[in-house]
Amino acid sequence: xxxxxPKLSSIQxxxxxxxxxxxxxxxxxxxxxxxxxxxxxxVEDKVLDPASFEKFLHDRIKVxxxxxxxxxxxTISRDKTKIVVNAEAPFSKRYLKxxxxxxxxxxxxxxxxxxxxxxxxAYELRYFKVSGGDAEEEN
Numbered sequence: 001x002x003x004x005x006p007k008l009s010s011i012q013x014x015x016x017x018x019x020x021x022x023x024x025x026x027x028x029x030x031x032x033x034x035x036x037x038x039x040x041x042x043v044e045d046k047v048l049d050p051a052s053f054e055k056f057l058h059d060r061i062k063v064x065x066x067x068x069x070x071x072x073x074x075t076i077s078r079d080k081t082k083i084v085v086n087a088e089a090p091f092s093k094r095y096l097k098x099x100x101x102x103x104x105x106x107x108x109x110x111x112x113x114x115x116x117x118x119x120x121x122a123y124e125l126r127y128f129k130v131s132g133g134d135a136e137e138e139n
Contacts, residue, residue, distance in 0.1 A: 041125060048125070058076050093117075113128070
């Protein structure tokens with residue numbers, strides 16, 4: 001029994017030393033997420049201004065509890081009809097959807113447009129499909 005105790009402690013020591021080296025490796029590289037919001041349909045119809053949407057996101061995205069101060073952790077750029085948001089690790093795609101819906105509400109476009117996930121890292125603004133238009137025309 002006495003021989004087993006030193007072996008366990010040596011195993012625990014080697015296990016603890018392995019655990020302490022793992023976080024050191026991860027801290028050298030920050031995970032950056034890239035999200036895109038495609039606004040092509042409303043921009044082509046001149047319903048939505050991508051520059052004002054970009055400014056809205058810049059002013060409203062919170063980093064460390066402070067809105068408007070992106071502190072180099074989040075970058076927002078615009079490519080004609082697409083808004084690209086690059087952010088360091090703790091940043092959710094859902095938060096972008098929330099802010100997009102907030103912007104649409106502010107611009108009174110929430111009744112006409114909705115936010116759809118087009119791929120893993122992208123959202124798209126689309127018009128609601130309107131059906132039953134024939135029924136309204138008939139008297």
